[in-house]
Amino acid sequence: MNQNTHLRLAASVVTGGLALLALTGCAFIEDIQKTSADAWAVTYEVSTDTEAATPLQQVTYLDQETRAVEVAPVTLDEALAQPTAAEDTASWQTDTLALTGAKVSVSATPPATVTAHCRILLDGEREIAAETGGPGEEVTCEAVTPPFDK
Known part of the structure; x- marks a missing residue:
């Protein structure tokens, strides 16, 4: 593997991790809003x-x-x-x-x-x-x- 391949792979992993974190965070925020709603x-x-x-x-x-x-x-x-x-x-x-x-x-x-x-x-x-x-x-x-x- 060359250096560009390593960088692309690392960028893909980081991007995927951030997307997963964002989705999980949104669901968590939605759950908090529901449980604290009037x-x-x-x-x-x-x-x-x-x-x-x-x-x-x-x-x-x-x-x-x-x-x-x-x-x-x-x-x-x-x-x-x-x-x-x-x-x-x-x-x-x-x-x-x-x-x-x-x-x-x-x-x-x-x-x-x-x-x-x-x-x-x-x-x-x-x-x-x-x-x-x-x-x-x-x-x-x-x-x-x-x-x-x-």
């Missing part, structure tokens, strides 16, 4: 106009277990709305996280003679979406989470 505690709720336990069909919602994982749709073939003590309704709910500016949604279909109502709450109290369906019809709530108040 996130809301989101509650999805579907309630019915009956006080008896009520099966809900095709319950679908967007879920994000932690800030570092991607949002994924979850579909339950059936979920049971349980009677609530405070109201004459039955209710099903689940909690998740959502980054600010993220789409959140929940939908469900009640039995034929039952009306369902859905809500999306931030931090358990701030309602950002609410809808009521017709008897036996799918109800869907969708929203985009707002930025935090600064």
Whole structure:
């Protein structure tokens, strides 16, 4: 090997190493940004106009277990709305996280003679979406989470 070949080989190794470092660094920075991003505690709720336990069909919602994982749709073939003590309704709910500016949604279909109502709450109290369906019809709530108040 001559000196030019050695220089080219060394330059290739250095360039490849720098490219790998840059890619790894970008992924690391992206992970840090995700784990430190503002996130809301989101509650999805579907309630019915009956006080008896009520099966809900095709319950679908967007879920994000932690800030570092991607949002994924979850579909339950059936979920049971349980009677609530405070109201004459039955209710099903689940909690998740959502980054600010993220789409959140929940939908469900009640039995034929039952009306369902859905809500999306931030931090358990701030309602950002609410809808009521017709008897036996799918109800869907969708929203985009707002930025935090600064």
